[in-house]
Amino acid sequence: MAYTQELKELMRKVEETRTSRVNNPHPRMTPDERTEVLNNFHPDYIEEAFQPLQVGPNKGDRVPLELAGLLEAQSCLSPQKIDLTRYDYDVDVLVVGGGGGGASAALEAHEQGARVLLATKLRFGDANTIMAQGGIQAADKPNDSPAIHYIDVLGGGGFTNLPELVKTLVNDAPLTIKWLEDLGTMFDKTEDGTMVTIHGGGTSRKRMHAAQDYTGAEIMRTLRDEVYNRHIEVLEFNPAVELILDESGSAAGAVLYNLETEDYIVVRAKTVIMAAGGSGRLHYQEFPTSNHYGATGDGLVMGYRAGAQLAFMDTIQYHPTGAAYPPQLVGLLVTEKVRGLGAMFINVHGEQFVYSLETRDVASSAIIKECKEIKNGIKTPTGLDAVWLDSPLIELLHGEGTIEKQLPAMLRQFKRFDLDIRKEPILIYPTLHYQNGGILIDENGCSTVDNLYVAGENAGGIHGRNRLMGNSLLDILVFGRRAGRHAAKKSKEISASEKLSLEHVNSYHQELQEAGIVKEIKSPQILPSYSYEKI
Amino acid sequence: MSTDSAINIYIMGKKYEVPDSLTIMEAMEYAGYQLKRGCGCRAGFCGACSTVYRIGGEFDLKVGLACQTKVQPEMYLAQIPFFPGRKATYNMEEITPSVTHLMALYPEVFRCLGCNSCTKACPQDLNVMQYIAYLQRGDFAAAADESFDCLMCGLCVSRCPVNIVHYNAAILARRLYAKYMVPQAGHLQQRVEEIENKQFDEELSTLMSEETEKLKERYNQRDIE
Numbered sequence: 001m002a003y004t005q006e007l008k009e010l011m012r013k014v015e016e017t018r019t020s021r022v023n024n025p026h027p028r029m030t031p032d033e034r035t036e037v038l039n040n041f042h043p044d045y046i047e048e049a050f051q052p053l054q055v056g057p058n059k060g061d062r063v064p065l066e067l068a069g070l071l072e073a074q075s076c077l078s079p080q081k082i083d084l085t086r087y088d089y090d091v092d093v094l095v096v097g098g099g100g101g102g103a104s105a106a107l108e109a110h111e112q113g114a115r116v117l118l119a120t121k122l123r124f125g126d127a128n129t130i131m132a133q134g135g136i137q138a139a140d141k142p143n144d145s146p147a148i149h150y151i152d153v154l155g156g157g158g159f160t161n162l163p164e165l166v167k168t169l170v171n172d173a174p175l176t177i178k179w180l181e182d183l184g185t186m187f188d189k190t191e192d193g194t195m196v197t198i199h200g201g202g203t204s205r206k207r208m209h210a211a212q213d214y215t216g217a218e219i220m221r222t223l224r225d226e227v228y229n230r231h232i233e234v235l236e237f238n239p240a241v242e243l244i245l246d247e248s249g250s251a252a253g254a255v256l257y258n259l260e261t262e263d264y265i266v267v268r269a270k271t272v273i274m275a276a277g278g279s280g281r282l283h284y285q286e287f288p289t290s291n292h293y294g295a296t297g298d299g300l301v302m303g304y305r306a307g308a309q310l311a312f313m314d315t316i317q318y319h320p321t322g323a324a325y326p327p328q329l330v331g332l333l334v335t336e337k338v339r340g341l342g343a344m345f346i347n348v349h350g351e352q353f354v355y356s357l358e359t360r361d362v363a364s365s366a367i368i369k370e371c372k373e374i375k376n377g378i379k380t381p382t383g384l385d386a387v388w389l390d391s392p393l394i395e396l397l398h399g400e401g402t403i404e405k406q407l408p409a410m411l412r413q414f415k416r417f418d419l420d421i422r423k424e425p426i427l428i429y430p431t432l433h434y435q436n437g438g439i440l441i442d443e444n445g446c447s448t449v450d451n452l453y454v455a456g457e458n459a460g461g462i463h464g465r466n467r468l469m470g471n472s473l474l475d476i477l478v479f480g481r482r483a484g485r486h487a488a489k490k491s492k493e494i495s496a497s498e499k500l501s502l503e504h505v506n507s508y509h510q511e512l513q514e515a516g517i518v519k520e521i522k523s524p525q526i527l528p529s530y531s532y533e534k535i
Numbered sequence: 536m537s538t539d540s541a542i543n544i545y546i547m548g549k550k551y552e553v554p555d556s557l558t559i560m561e562a563m564e565y566a567g568y569q570l571k572r573g574c575g576c577r578a579g580f581c582g583a584c585s586t587v588y589r590i591g592g593e594f595d596l597k598v599g600l601a602c603q604t605k606v607q608p609e610m611y612l613a614q615i616p617f618f619p620g621r622k623a624t625y626n627m628e629e630i631t632p633s634v635t636h637l638m639a640l641y642p643e644v645f646r647c648l649g650c651n652s653c654t655k656a657c658p659q660d661l662n663v664m665q666y667i668a669y670l671q672r673g674d675f676a677a678a679a680d681e682s683f684d685c686l687m688c689g690l691c692v693s694r695c696p697v698n699i700v701h702y703n704a705a706i707l708a709r710r711l712y713a714k715y716m717v718p719q720a721g722h723l724q725q726r727v728e729e730i731e732n733k734q735f736d737e738e739l740s741t742l743m744s745e746e747t748e749k750l751k752e753r754y755n756q757r758d759i760e
Binding site: 031122123125126128130138142143147150151152154155163164166170171174175177178181182183184185186187191193194195206212216217221225226259260290292327333408409412413417527531 | 558564569679719724735742750751
């Protein structure tokens with residue numbers, strides 16, 4: 001759906017100022033300006049969109065309303081209906097989730113000699129990982145170091161990140177890239193093998209490694225191929241719906257649900273790695289999302305009911321560059337690599353209004369301000385607010401053909417709807433992208449529940465209140481691998497539980513009842529429902 | 536959109552009236568489907584929603600990703616969310632980018648008839664038959680490059696008369712190429728050794744114990760290179 005005549009006319013203003021902007025970027029915000037725009041415009045600061053939890057380990061902590069609804073709902077499982085004396089699978093390590101976190105955990109656990117089962121809600125590899133386009137950070141260039149990376153991560157996270165986790169993230173980063181290189185991941189390289197690295201929002205060195213703009217897809221398909229090569233058993237379309245604990249309250253398995261036959265499957269495991277992903281499909285504050293269909297926060301729900309502490313669940317990342325046009329692509333991620341390559345944010349008058357490489361939280365807030373308060377946004381034909389992301393500037397800066405070479409996925413996605421991002425700027429608005437928090441972990445991926453490990457987007461504490469681009473692909477692999485190794489080692493030290501229990505679900509229901517909470521919905525949600533929705 | 540008009544489409548033969556602005560995926564949901572299979576990233580990256588369709592009155596079968604293809608009037612569609620393609624298993628440390636190894640793992644690659652059905656079936660518009668030809672020739676670099684944007688959706692395999700599993704042969708080629716033909720990154724190897732020698736541990740420990748104010752100062756004064 002090409003731009004309307006009206007939009008084409010507005011687009012001319014962007015064209016008119018393009019050349020003059022080449023060596024004239026908008027200044028970066030001062031620390032005070034950043035604080036001001038965040039406090040006034042970031043969705044995390046809208047008080048009525050949050051509520052304190054009334055039960056569970058995080059009682060009193062504020063979380064988004066939509067998440068609170070699920071955390072304080074009854075289980076979709078009736079514990080008394082499950083016969084826990086007979087199990088369908090008996091393994092050392094159960095991995096819940098088939099994204100990058102789960103796959104890397106499974107590979108490392110298998111490497112340690114554990115019997116591993118990987119169960120996932122949709123297909124193996126259907127996850128936010130596969131959609132990550134821009135890149136993965138690691139300080140492996142001579143002008144960079146893990147310490148410089150550390151400062152960037154902390155600054156990006158508002159100095160709230162847990163230091164031990166950040167240290168682990170930055171120190172393991174080059175080791176992780178090396179692991180991927182050895183597995184045969186096709187990174188962008190120069191002829192002599194040097195990694196091509198660029199900036200992302202909030203980076204002080206060019207440390208973003210990429211595989212064109214299919215970085216997550218390339219990593220995911222490589223890991224998946226390797227999991228199959230190792231003959232690790234994978235159960236697709238079998239989401240976990242509750243954790244199973246033993247008598248002492250340690251994790252001892254999970255109940256899976258066969259989406260097609262609607263049967264329950266009991267898995268006994270010595271250790272469990274929860275890697276069930278994010279929660280963008282809960283559409284906090286009615287934002288569109290860049291997330292995968294399965295991102296319904298199931299891991300948070302199961303973990304919380306089992307007693308695991310959550311961290312930073314009141315902070316959500318809105319990616320500044322979600323597509324706002326055409327209507328079929330609304331919410332879809334326009335990779336940050338577009339800004340990394342030099343595209344600027346432009347308002348309706350053809351002017352820059354924010355430095356193009358501010359961190360995601362700051363850039364999103366600035367865009368919301370430009371549209372909602374200053375009223376310099378552009379209205380799309382469906383009535384959405386938007387600003388321009390001046391992608392043609394990339395070709396001006398780096399030469400013709402750059403977009404085709406470096407952003408083939410983006411080019412293709414828009415071309416399908418008759419838009420050419422080499423010549424036409426993109427209309428964007430912040431999209432719900434990432435849960436910054438999750439189940440609290442330590443440097444080995446241990447949660448506060450014994451034998452329950454956590455990896456991937458449902459882990460929390462690493463990024464504090466805001467994550468930088470390229471640190472999510474990194475963290476899911478760093479902590480996925482660590483969780484895999486430690487869960488496997490732990491499984492060798494303990495014997496399988498003789499008495500499996502879902503009593504914690506009953507107790508949780510009891511707690512809800514005592515708090516007077518009655519909800520119609522059950523959780524985990526498993527799939528979003530878009531049926532009958534008029535678009 | 537206000538300019539929407541209603542059109543008829545046929546989902547597995549059943550007629551539904553849907554707005555013409557929707558993608559196939561949105562149209563199925565509009566029609567009342569709660570998708571389980573045939574829906575993944577909803578953004579054109581995962582290959583879960585491969586769809587085969589034909590427009591009423593025409594002969595040609597067309598393909599597309601349900602999340603990336605708009606509905607058209609008189610569209611007859613069915614999803615192919617899974618295809619039982621064979622995957623060879625191998626130890627990456629024991630094989631090399633050679634025709635011998637490829638032939639042992641995926642002999643069917645050499646049975647290609649040159650019908651080009653695979654290329655016509657690719658929703659990413661890749662030149663699938665061309666990369667199969669590169670593979671037969673042992674040109675792993677060209678095959679890796681040509682197949683790079685593959686989503687592994689399986690539509691190529693569904694149309695192949697000699698049962699080649701194009702996408703699996705392609706990922707083998709890409710992994711071999713990246714592992715054995717592209718030079719390793721020297722700077723990465725060096726950094727790995729430095730980390731293994733605990734070269735950054737002290738500096739990181741210092742930062743970890745530093746007061747927030749001091750860290751903020753470092754952050755705000757850092758050079759951007």
